[in-house]
Amino acid sequence: MATAIEFNNISKLYRLGLVSTGTLAHDLKRWWTINVRRKEDPYLKIGETNDRSTKGESDYVWALKDIDFKVEQGDVVGIIGKNGAGKSTLLKLLSKVTAPTTGEIRARGRIGSLLEVGTGFHPEMTGRENIYMNGAILGMTKAEIDRKLDEIVDFSGCERYIDTPVKRYSSGMMVRLGFAVAAHLDPEILVVDEVLAVGDAEFQKKAIGKMQDVSRGEGRTVLFVSHNMGSIKALCNNCILLEKGEMSYIGSTDETIKRYLTRNNIIDTRCIDRKDHIGTGEVIISDIFMTDCDHTPVKEVLSGQSIEIHFRYISKLSKLTNNIVMGIAITDEYGAPITLLHSRHCGVPITLESGSGEFVWTIEHLPLNEGQYHFLYSIADGGGQGDYFDYLDNAYTLQVVKGDFFKSGEIPPKHFGPFLIANTLQVNKK
Amino acid sequence: MIKPKNRLFEINIKELWDYRDLISLFAKRNIITQYKQTVLGPLWFLVQPALSVIMYMVVFGGIAGIPTDGVPRPLFYLAGTCMWQYFSDCLSKTSNTFVDNAGIFGKVYFPRLAMPIANVLSNLVRFGIQLGLFLVVYAIYALVGESAAHFNWYALLFPVLVLMMAGLALGFGILFSSMTTKYRDLQVLFSFGVSLWMYATPIVYPLSQTKSMYWNGIHVHKLMCLNPVTPIIETFKYGFLGCGDFVGWRWLIYSFVFMVALLTFGVVVFNKVQRSFMDTV
Numbered sequence: 001m002a003t004a005i006e007f008n009n010i011s012k013l014y015r016l017g018l019v020s021t022g023t024l025a026h027d028l029k030r031w032w033t034i035n036v037r038r039k040e041d042p043y044l045k046i047g048e049t050n051d052r053s054t055k056g057e058s059d060y061v062w063a064l065k066d067i068d069f070k071v072e073q074g075d076v077v078g079i080i081g082k083n084g085a086g087k088s089t090l091l092k093l094l095s096k097v098t099a100p101t102t103g104e105i106r107a108r109g110r111i112g113s114l115l116e117v118g119t120g121f122h123p124e125m126t127g128r129e130n131i132y133m134n135g136a137i138l139g140m141t142k143a144e145i146d147r148k149l150d151e152i153v154d155f156s157g158c159e160r161y162i163d164t165p166v167k168r169y170s171s172g173m174m175v176r177l178g179f180a181v182a183a184h185l186d187p188e189i190l191v192v193d194e195v196l197a198v199g200d201a202e203f204q205k206k207a208i209g210k211m212q213d214v215s216r217g218e219g220r221t222v223l224f225v226s227h228n229m230g231s232i233k234a235l236c237n238n239c240i241l242l243e244k245g246e247m248s249y250i251g252s253t254d255e256t257i258k259r260y261l262t263r264n265n266i267i268d269t270r271c272i273d274r275k276d277h278i279g280t281g282e283v284i285i286s287d288i289f290m291t292d293c294d295h296t297p298v299k300e301v302l303s304g305q306s307i308e309i310h311f312r313y314i315s316k317l318s319k320l321t322n323n324i325v326m327g328i329a330i331t332d333e334y335g336a337p338i339t340l341l342h343s344r345h346c347g348v349p350i351t352l353e354s355g356s357g358e359f360v361w362t363i364e365h366l367p368l369n370e371g372q373y374h375f376l377y378s379i380a381d382g383g384g385q386g387d388y389f390d391y392l393d394n395a396y397t398l399q400v401v402k403g404d405f406f407k408s409g410e411i412p413p414k415h416f417g418p419f420l421i422a423n424t425l426q427v428n429k430k
Numbered sequence: 431m432i433k434p435k436n437r438l439f440e441i442n443i444k445e446l447w448d449y450r451d452l453i454s455l456f457a458k459r460n461i462i463t464q465y466k467q468t469v470l471g472p473l474w475f476l477v478q479p480a481l482s483v484i485m486y487m488v489v490f491g492g493i494a495g496i497p498t499d500g501v502p503r504p505l506f507y508l509a510g511t512c513m514w515q516y517f518s519d520c521l522s523k524t525s526n527t528f529v530d531n532a533g534i535f536g537k538v539y540f541p542r543l544a545m546p547i548a549n550v551l552s553n554l555v556r557f558g559i560q561l562g563l564f565l566v567v568y569a570i571y572a573l574v575g576e577s578a579a580h581f582n583w584y585a586l587l588f589p590v591l592v593l594m595m596a597g598l599a600l601g602f603g604i605l606f607s608s609m610t611t612k613y614r615d616l617q618v619l620f621s622f623g624v625s626l627w628m629y630a631t632p633i634v635y636p637l638s639q640t641k642s643m644y645w646n647g648i649h650v651h652k653l654m655c656l657n658p659v660t661p662i663i664e665t666f667k668y669g670f671l672g673c674g675d676f677v678g679w680r681w682l683i684y685s686f687v688f689m690v691a692l693l694t695f696g697v698v699v700f701n702k703v704q705r706s707f708m709d710t711v
Binding site for chain 2: 092095096097098099111113115116119120122124125129132133136137138139140141142165
């Protein structure tokens with residue numbers, strides 16, 4: 001197969017801070033060094049890797065550094081990475097919105113970029129007028145749009161409103177219309193940035209279906225950025241993992257996603273260092289971490305994945321104590337209760353004496369939708385009265401990423417609720 | 431093929447031509463959206479010059495008593511204001527190309543020059559309507575028999591004059607917009623500069639007034655003609671109204687050459703800026 005896209009040593013330097021009074025002096029210095037003294041750009045050397053959380057020395061950062069890869073024609077490549085890893089910058093370079101600082105990109109064929117849905121929509125113009133406007137901005141000719149107009153209107157499902165100004169549209173309709181235009185662009189290379197995150201489930205399905213058609217049926221190359229591992233898995237055969245502006249992995253989708261999820265397995269604050277433990281401290285949790293079923297530490301999990309949550313404890317109990325109970329209350333990111341895991345409920349009596357060890361809670365086929373979930377735990381003497389041994393609010397945060405819970409590539413949007421319930425469907429006809 | 435830097439004169443005319451539909455759509459959009467949800471609609475195109483003419487008649491004709499070379503005042507001011515309005519509209523629109531369109535430019539690539547060109551084209555429609563008003567008034571004066579219509583063959587230069595106006599406005603506009611992406615200071619000066627420029631151009635007074643004026647031994651008439659817009663305006667007025675003298679081919683050619691040079695320079699600078707302006711705007 002021919003190479004469709006080739007990145008050669010691409011880097012992009014950004015300047016941090018305000019563009020203000022100092023800028024002119026700065027620019028003059030830079031211009032003087034490069035053009036008059038014929039030296040290298042002084043600021044290229046001092047760029048730092050793009051680590052958002054730590055304060056850097058330099059005003060310049062590499063949003064992308066030394067990116068080198070090739071994409072074969074007909075491939076669907078997912079680009080994954082945390083916020084600020086350089087995903088969008090990479091797509092911007094490819095769609096010629098901004099130029100790279102060093103290196104060159106070779107691309108074969110027309111590039112259609114979908115960094116935003118409905119670029120150039122004017123609120124005062126009708127849906128039909130905006131289809132033409134948006135289509136032309138994306139690089140279609142008027143004749144092309146004429147030919148595809150019916151198809152576009154049909155795909156968007158906005159036929160009734162097509163002669164109404166788009167300012168009267170619901171935001172969902174706007175997105176549908178925008179995507180409908182882009183979907184009919186027919187470029188050799190399609191560049192898509194997280195546009196599928198918007199719109200309802202039906203529409204997302206339609207959009208993913210369309211992108212699958214584009215890649216499989218018509219042999220076009222697609223570059224796709226998303227935080228939704230579900231749709232990455234459903235669409236892409238290869239993935240690129242970006243980290244702080246550098247390419248840390250390129251390979252099969254499964255392997256890349258796995259690396260992405262296990263990459264940051266360092267727990268930020270150890271439990272033992274927290275100051276807000278409540279209780280006697282006779283038994284105390286020193287550390288909480290999560291592993292997948294292969295015992296690899298992970299920081300994020302997929303819906304439907306099996307996980308183990310490890311609670312390391314240190315016990316200073318003077319005598320053997322029966323009847324210890326442990327509970328974990330899980331709340332959603334807003335603090336609304338989700339459920340309780342309790343040692344008595346799973347019928348496991350706990351008996352401890354002094355020493356250390358760990359409690360391992362296993363959750364198979366995690367039935368939670370994407371989102372953040374907070375853990376609160378308590379350990380107490382279940383037989384007696386009195387204080388907790390240890391109690392800690394907000395002890396651990398579980399990051400759940402969209403995963404293939406139903407083995408169908410799709411899960412409901414988050415707003416339907418946090419739970420996923422395995423189910424079967426039968427159609428009985430009489 | 432995407433590289434960090436382009437060669438200086440890499441202006442992709444073919445690419446611009448491929449996007450001609452986009453240019454015409456932008457132009458159409460500019461016109462349509464300007465007066466959406468207004469009662470008078472495109473009639474506003476006529477109200478503006480009419481009001482300016484009345485204002486000029488009161489201030490410059492009435493109070494200041496500046497002569498108009500024997501041409502009826504409304505006609506004289508209308509001719510000047512139509513031409514100038516076109517120039518200044520194009521200029522102020524194109525000078526904000528990058529800042530106004532940062533949203534679109536940041537999301538999708540198309541030849542950036544499409545935007546200023548569309549502006550010049552859409553203003554042409556507006557100019558056409560205003561010119562219509564001028565011609566109607568012109569015809570009324572001709573019918574009434576006042577000796578206003580000194581039409582002569584120089585009027586045939588009209589299309590060239592419009593082209594020169596558009597070229598000058600485009601050239602200045604894109605040069606200016608390229609400079610304002612990083613340093614917004616210039617924007618503050620801009621509107622002031624444009625209105626000052628109008629008074630340096632014979633719009634509200636005839637150029638013939640400066641014939642016998644000297645400033646430090648320099649002929650003011652010549653100084654005025656250095657302003658590349660002056661020969662265009664004067665030729666227009668001479669062609670249609672027969673007022674003043676023809677400034678001479680020398681000045682007209684100077685103006686044309688100025689326009690071509692400015693436009694070339696502007697496009698080169700614009701081309702350089704457009705590649706990475708998203709990082710600074």
